[in-house]
Amino acid sequence: MTRPGATTTPHGWTFFRQWLKNPLGVAAISPSSPQLARQMMSELPRGxxxxxxxGGGTGVFTQALLDHGISPSELLVLELNEExxxxxxxHFPQVQVACADARDLAELASARGFGPEAPADAVISGLGLLSMPKATQQAILSAAFDCLQPQGxxxxxxxxxxxxVAKEVVEALDLNARRGSFTWWNVPPATVYVYSRRVSRAIPPRSMR
Known part of the structure; x- marks a missing residue:
């Protein structure tokens, strides 16, 4: 019996081959599972x-986003690995796919129609942030939030x-971090985290007596 997420499909072998070439640059030995993709989609803002x-990889999340109802013209995918x-x-000819570093997202997104005049509602990430230095984490998240609407x-x-994401990075960017769902049906098991901007609560003016 084959476990969910095992590298038996053509997509899986494509991913596994890249992991063999660069195990530090590719976060896992197999693509994300369909269950993890569903859990990621469940965290998208309503509407x-x-x-x-x-980090589009072999397109597991890309396909899930399209199945969720995101139009190909409203989806931008970054993948640094050339293959x-x-x-x-x-596999996704109608989607905008760029071979680029996530740290350069703000400039790239602006050129692709995802700039301040038309910000994204969400950024879905398959990057291996856990293994990255804090400075790299901060550069990526900072660029991502530059492309997001205020409630993104x-x-x-x-x-x-x-x-x-390191606590220092969360604090430096003034973000909220929320732990979402966890799935065993992924290789290895995975947890979803959601980050958003902190919203200061307005202090009502004092009445003068």
Missing amino acids: ARRVIEL LHQHLQK RFIQFTYGPANP
Whole structure:
């Protein structure tokens, strides 16, 4: 019996081959499971229309976003690995797919129609943030929130229960971090985290007596 998420499909072998070439640059040995994709989609803001995906891989989340109702023209996918980038372009010809570093997202998104005049509702991330230096984490999240509307969400999965973004980064960017769902049906098991901007509560003026 094959476990969910095992690398037996063509997509799985494409992903596994890239992991063998660069185990530090590819976060897992197999693509994300369908259950994890559903859990990621469940964290999208209600009515979300415009989405950016970071680390598209073989397209598990890309397909889930399209199945969720996101229009191909309203989806921007970044993938730094050239072979995976070509794989995504081949399988999702109507989606904007860029071979680019997530730290350069703000400039790229503006050029692709996701700038301040038309911000995204959410950023879905398959990047291995947990293994990245704090400075890299901060650069990526800062660029992502520059592309999000004020109530937008950054949705990330990680292996294990710990928050993948350093506390110092969350504080520096003035973010809220919320732990979402956990799935065993992924290789390895994964947890979803959701990040959003903190919203200061207005202090009502004191009445003068």
